[in-house]
Amino acid sequence: MKLRNCMEEYVGRYVDGVMSEVGMCCCDKCRYDVMAIALNNLPPQYTVTNEGALFNKVKAMDNHFRMHIIAEITKAAEIVNRDAKHYEKEEK
Numbered sequence: 001m002k003l004r005n006c007m008e009e010y011v012g013r014y015v016d017g018v019m020s021e022v023g024m025c026c027c028d029k030c031r032y033d034v035m036a037i038a039l040n041n042l043p044p045q046y047t048v049t050n051e052g053a054l055f056n057k058v059k060a061m062d063n064h065f066r067m068h069i070i071a072e073i074t075k076a077a078e079i080v081n082r083d084a085k086h087y088e089k090e091e092k
């Protein structure tokens with residue numbers, strides 16, 4: 001058994017699509033930055049589960065909930081796209 005935050009699965013599922021739509025840098029740093037901001041703004045969905053049960057839960061997610069998650073990822077992507085902190089680090 002595992003303790004998992006299902007919200008991480010949900011955000012991980014949609015983050016790549018949102019980032020490519022925004023047309024921003026899609027490196028690991030930006031991806032994790034977007035996920036961190038989105039996850040801080042979304043309610044955690046902790047559950048005790050095994051992998052199979054988690055997968056079923058992800059599939060059962062309703063449309064309104066999914067749109068809410070995508071909206072938060074989009075906001076986070078716009079914040080990261082504006083800041084893009086990693087560029088400064090790479091240039092020094």
Ligand SMILES: [Zn+2]
Pocket residue numbers: 025026027028029030031086
């Ligand atoms: Zn990047």
